[in-house]
Amino acid sequence: MRAHNLALVLDTVATSADPPSRASVAAATGLTRATVSALVDDLIAGGLLTELDPPPRTGAGRPAAGLALTSAGPAGLGCEINVDYLAACVVDLTGTVRQHLVEHADQRPAAAAAALAALGRLAARARLAAEADGLVMAGAALAVPGLVSAGTVLDAPNLGWRDVDASALLRGVPELADLPVVVDNEANLAALGELRVPGAEQTFLYVSGEIGIGAGLVIDGELYRGVRGWSGEIGHVTIYPDGRPCRCGATGCLEQYAGQEALAAGEPRAAAALGIALSAAVNLLDVPVVVLGGAYATYFDRLRDGIEAELRRRVLTAGLAPVTLRAARLGTNAAVRGAADAVVREVRDDPAAWLRRVG
Numbered sequence: 001m002r003a004h005n006l007a008l009v010l011d012t013v014a015t016s017a018d019p020p021s022r023a024s025v026a027a028a029t030g031l032t033r034a035t036v037s038a039l040v041d042d043l044i045a046g047g048l049l050t051e052l053d054p055p056p057r058t059g060a061g062r063p064a065a066g067l068a069l070t071s072a073g074p075a076g077l078g079c080e081i082n083v084d085y086l087a088a089c090v091v092d093l094t095g096t097v098r099q100h101l102v103e104h105a106d107q108r109p110a111a112a113a114a115a116l117a118a119l120g121r122l123a124a125r126a127r128l129a130a131e132a133d134g135l136v137m138a139g140a141a142l143a144v145p146g147l148v149s150a151g152t153v154l155d156a157p158n159l160g161w162r163d164v165d166a167s168a169l170l171r172g173v174p175e176l177a178d179l180p181v182v183v184d185n186e187a188n189l190a191a192l193g194e195l196r197v198p199g200a201e202q203t204f205l206y207v208s209g210e211i212g213i214g215a216g217l218v219i220d221g222e223l224y225r226g227v228r229g230w231s232g233e234i235g236h237v238t239i240y241p242d243g244r245p246c247r248c249g250a251t252g253c254l255e256q257y258a259g260q261e262a263l264a265a266g267e268p269r270a271a272a273a274l275g276i277a278l279s280a281a282v283n284l285l286d287v288p289v290v291v292l293g294g295a296y297a298t299y300f301d302r303l304r305d306g307i308e309a310e311l312r313r314r315v316l317t318a319g320l321a322p323v324t325l326r327a328a329r330l331g332t333n334a335a336v337r338g339a340a341d342a343v344v345r346e347v348r349d350d351p352a353a354w355l356r357r358v359g
Contacts, residue, residue, distance in 0.1 A: 002039075003350065003351075003353075005029075005031060005035065005039055006039055006042065006043065006351045006352050007349060007350060007351055008029050009025055009029060009031070009036060009040060010043060010048060010049070010069075010351050011348065012028050012029055013049060013067045013068065013069065014069055016028075019066025020066060021064035021065065021066060022036050022037050022040055022064070022067065024064075025040070040067060043355075046351070046355040046358055046359070047070055047073035047074065047136070047358065048069070048070060048073060048351055048355075049068065049069065049070060050068055050069075050070040051065045051067055052065055052068055068094075069093045069094045070093060070094075071092050071094050071096060072092075072133075072134040072135065073093055073135070074093055074137075074344070074347045075090050075091060075093065075098065075130055075135040075136065075137060075340075075344065076091050076137075076138060076139065076140070076141065076340040076341060076343025076347075077090055077123060077126065077127055077137050077140040077141075077340060077343065078090070078091065078143070078336045078337060078341070078342075078343070079119055079120075079122075079123045079140055079141070079142045079143065079170065080143040080144075080186060080335050080336040080339060081107060081115060081116065081119050081142070081143070081144055081159070082107070082145055082186065082210050082211070082335075083106070083108060083145065083158050083159060083211035083212065084104060084106055084107065084210075084260075085102055085103060085104045085107075086103045086107070086118060087100075087101065087102045087103075087333070087335075087336040088101045088119070088122045089101075089333070089336040089337055089339070089340045090126050090127065090135065090137075090340060091337065091341050092135060093347065095341065095344070097337065098135060099126040100333070100336075101122055101126050103118070103122055107159060108158070108159060112153075112159070112161050112164040112166070112169065113169055115159075116169040116170050117169070117172065119170065120169075120170050120173030120175070120176055121173060123140065123175075124173055124176060127175060128175065138343050138346070138347050138354065139179050139180040139181070139343045140170070140176060140180070140339075141182045141183075141184065141189065141340065141342045141343050142170055142184070143184060143185070143189045143339045144156060144159075144183060144185065144186060145186050145187075145210060145212050145214060146159065146161060146185065147230050148166075148183050148184055148185055148229070149228070149229060151165060151166065151168070151181070151182070152164065152165050152167075152183070153166050153183065157212070157247040158212040158247055166183045167181045167182070167183050184339070184342070185214060185232065186210075186335040187206060187207070187215050187216040187232050188214075188216045188223055188232065188338075189216075189334075189338035189339045189342060190216060190293050190328070191204075191206035191215075191216025191217070191218050191291075192216070192218075192223055192338045192341065193330050193335065193337040193341055194218075194291055194330055195221065195223075196341050197329045197330065201218075201288070202218070202220055203218060203287060203289065204218050204287060204288070204289035204290065204291050205217055205218075205281055205282075205285065205287045205291070206218065206291045206293055206334075207234060207274075207278070207290065207291070207292055207293065207296065208294040208334070208335065209258065209260060209292065209294045209295045209299070210294045210295055211255075211259050211261055212235050212255050212259060213258065213259055214232050214233065214234065215231075215233075215281070216232055217231060217232060217285065217287070234277055235253060235254050235255035236248050236250065236253045236255070237253065237254050237277045237280065238250065238251075239254050239257055239276055239277060240257070240273075244256040244257075254273055254274065257269050258273045260295045263295065270303065271302075271303045271305070271306025271310075272306055272309075274296075274307050275309065275310025275314070278290055278310070278311060279310055279313075279314035279315050280314075282311065282315050283314070283315060283316055286317075287323075288324060289323070289325075290323060290324070290326075291326055291327070291328050292326070292327055292328060293327075293331070293332070293334045293335075294328075294332055294334070294335070295332065296328075297327045297332055298331070298332060300327040304325065308325055311323050
């Protein structure tokens with residue numbers, strides 16, 4: 001019960017439009033003032049909440065101090081490896097980005113161990129800078145363009161990885177050895193990052209355009225992963241059955257016509273190919289919004305008309321409920337931001353676990 005109430009109080013403060021007082025939190029949660037006061041004291045002691053100075057007195061009575069998430073406390077370390085870059089990001093409990101580092105380099109020639117070691121060194125730099133700013137790393141999350149299970153990358157065709165224990169390799173960097181590391185598909189984490197942006201839709205299909213193409217499906221505020229956690233491989237939807245060979249072993253896959261390399265080469269069928277795949281997804285899933293992220297956020301203006309033409313032509317319900325197509329609000333940084341935010345969300349969802357850890 002205490003764990004539930006700690007999470008309830010923390011969430012009430014986190015989602016309030018203005019810093020609420022202890023009395024306001026009690027009223028909003030239905031808990032007694034004495035219970036709220038004790039829980040707030042624990043959350044402050046654990047570095048999760050801070051009590052703000054009360055506003056100047058404007059009438060009779062003493063104004064109450066407001067509560068807010070602390071910006072100096074637990075933070076999440078996000079890491080991303082993609083075909084042509086490495087990225088690391090630190091997000092504090094309020095969702096503010098405190099560090100963001102990117103190194104552009106082709107990762108395909110590197111062995112998995114070497115690539116993850118380089119990413120670990122980049123992440124260590126971000127961590128050290130954040131800790132110098134008073135933050136404490138709660139954990140790390142790694143975004144990878146491939147199929148993931150229990151910390152292992154089962155298959156990442158564009159990196160040439162199979163059965164790579166990415167979590168262990170990343171923690172092999174001494175500066176990260178003490179951190180718990182979770183590994184997830186980059187499009188899933190990007191979708192979660194986009195979901196956390198204020199005002200975001202609660203149901204949408206997020207499509208990440210890099211050298212490969214992945215998707216994350218959010219339904220009613222929850223990420224849908226599929227039975228085995230491998231959903232979202234839209235890049236390997238067949239567009240042209242007799243088309244170009246793909247690294248996955250099939251032919252005519254979407255990413256051969258609308259991946260980042262195809263876009264950079266001026267592929268004339270990119271928008272149409274993407275529109276065909278998205279139309280099939282919308283017909284199957286009945287999602288009202290499609291969000292284009294990764295390189296697609298950069299190319300959005302170039303792709304939009306061609307994609308929307310295919311959506312109007314191919315989506316059965318287009319005349320009844322047109323699909324909203326928009327660029328990701330987090331742009332090209334959605335995956336690494338989402339990775340860092342996933343760590344922070346664990347703390348916010350289960351503050352009791354954090355208090356036990358620091359107690």
